[in-house]
Amino acid sequence: MLDINNVRKDFPFLRSGRIYLDSTATSLTPEPVLRKVLEYYHEYRANVGRGIYNAAQAATFAYENARAEVAKLINAKPNEVIFVRNATEAINLIANGLKFQEGEKIVTTILEHHSNYIVWLRLKNAKKVGLSIVKSDKEGLLSPSDFISHIDRRTRLVAVTQTSNVLGVRPPVKDIVKLAHEEGSFVLVDGAQSVPHAKVDVKELDCDFLAFSGHKMCGPTGVGALYIKEDLQELVEPLCIGGGSIEDVGIEYYRLRSGPGKYEAGTPPIAEAIGMGAAAVYLMNVGMGNIEEHERKLTKRMLQGLANINGIVVYGPRDAEKRAGIVSFNLKGMNPHDVAVALDTASGVMVRSGHHCALPLHKHVLNAPNGTVRASVYLYNNNEDVDVFLETLEEISKTLA
Numbered sequence: 001m002l003d004i005n006n007v008r009k010d011f012p013f014l015r016s017g018r019i020y021l022d023s024t025a026t027s028l029t030p031e032p033v034l035r036k037v038l039e040y041y042h043e044y045r046a047n048v049g050r051g052i053y054n055a056a057q058a059a060t061f062a063y064e065n066a067r068a069e070v071a072k073l074i075n076a077k078p079n080e081v082i083f084v085r086n087a088t089e090a091i092n093l094i095a096n097g098l099k100f101q102e103g104e105k106i107v108t109t110i111l112e113h114h115s116n117y118i119v120w121l122r123l124k125n126a127k128k129v130g131l132s133i134v135k136s137d138k139e140g141l142l143s144p145s146d147f148i149s150h151i152d153r154r155t156r157l158v159a160v161t162q163t164s165n166v167l168g169v170r171p172p173v174k175d176i177v178k179l180a181h182e183e184g185s186f187v188l189v190d191g192a193q194s195v196p197h198a199k200v201d202v203k204e205l206d207c208d209f210l211a212f213s214g215h216k217m218c219g220p221t222g223v224g225a226l227y228i229k230e231d232l233q234e235l236v237e238p239l240c241i242g243g244g245s246i247e248d249v250g251i252e253y254y255r256l257r258s259g260p261g262k263y264e265a266g267t268p269p270i271a272e273a274i275g276m277g278a279a280a281v282y283l284m285n286v287g288m289g290n291i292e293e294h295e296r297k298l299t300k301r302m303l304q305g306l307a308n309i310n311g312i313v314v315y316g317p318r319d320a321e322k323r324a325g326i327v328s329f330n331l332k333g334m335n336p337h338d339v340a341v342a343l344d345t346a347s348g349v350m351v352r353s354g355h356h357c358a359l360p361l362h363k364h365v366l367n368a369p370n371g372t373v374r375a376s377v378y379l380y381n382n383n384e385d386v387d388v389f390l391e392t393l394e395e396i397s398k399t400l401a
């Protein structure tokens with residue numbers, strides 16, 4: 001079980017008494033991660049993979065150690081983890097680096113964040129590849145059979161989220177990978193909302209690529225990771241090339257390195273990557289199972305409370321077992337942005353409002369073109385956070401009666 005009082009002490013942002021329910025957008029950062037970032041600046045502030053002096057060696061060691069910790073978090077090998085800026089860059093790297101032929105097809109879903117959607121639209125327009133969108137039911141639920149008619153021999157890639165950033169629903173990724181592999185296609189999993197909140201095991205999933213961000217998993221901003229299965233790395237070209245990514249260069253030629261170095265041209269986000277490694281350690285110490293269980297209890301409390309407030313419409317399944325700790329809703333008669341401002345003004349409760357970078361889902365599944373209010377929980381939220389949120393929302397709803 002997660003020791004919530006101890007966990008909360010690690011997060012300086014919470015000392016203000018504010019109630020942070022927007023971890024889906026970005027998470028808070030605990031002291032051990034902040035300390036690790038500062039350690040780099042204080043003690044071995046040098047470039048990585050270059051210098052031979054002591055501090056440079058220490059920086060390289062810390063950077064590579066961070067890669068190993070992030071790899072451990074998802075059960076990958078260190079050389080399968082590439083540091084990038086964020087999940088968006090990781091997805092773009094695959095869109096640009098995996099060469100597509102005219103007539104091939106990409107399959108994605110209506111649930112996706114724009115970062116895992118418009119990249120495929122652009123590719124479709126530029127390269128004349130096909131794009132097939134799998135539609136969910138009204139609650140955002142998808143079953144393996146929904147994918148069968150979309151995935152065929154022409155499919156080069158299936159790009160699917162493991163957790164919706166709006167509804168918290170979790171498409172059956174393991175079954176989708178199986179179906180896709182049977183047809184000879186690759187699978188890119190958008191793990192931006194799953195890796196921070198639950199045990200994700202790339203070996204068990206057998207996915208080919210996995211994208212996620214450091215800033216959503218208690219790490220710093222400016223760093224993310226892309227998992228590429230070891231034997232597929234020769235099929236994926238880097239987005240950028242330059243210093244640090246070469247094995248040899250002559251006047252008329254260059255040869256790229258193999259492994260992560262091939263994709264990490266230029267000076268990487270060193271402090272940020274070291275911080276992301278520390279965040280992986282922090283999460284593993286708390287225990288991904290404990291985090292998942294803690295969030296499920298809070299989500300259940302939130303869903304039960306919302307059901308008792310007049311005028312609230314909750315999107316997605318009402319059953320906390322069927323979703324992660326992300327709950328989007330509307331209050332009838334009030335714009336979602338006004339609800340968010342009212343929650344903040346009345347009680348310092350921070351929630352997101354708008355379309356959450358998922359317009360196709362809002363327009364075509366939720367029928368909420370003006371957006372929704374989204375409250376999301378993480379390991380540092382407690383029952384009181386949820387209760388204050390619910391009480392304030394009830395007060396707001398009464399002003400509309």
Ligand SMILES: Cc1ncc(COP(=O)(O)O)c(C=O)c1O
Nearest residue numbers: 086087088113115165190192213
């Ligand atoms: C499901 C999902 N995918 C991708 C992203 C993009 O992440 P980032 O902005 O860190 O690149 C997000 C961000 O909210 C997300 O929720």
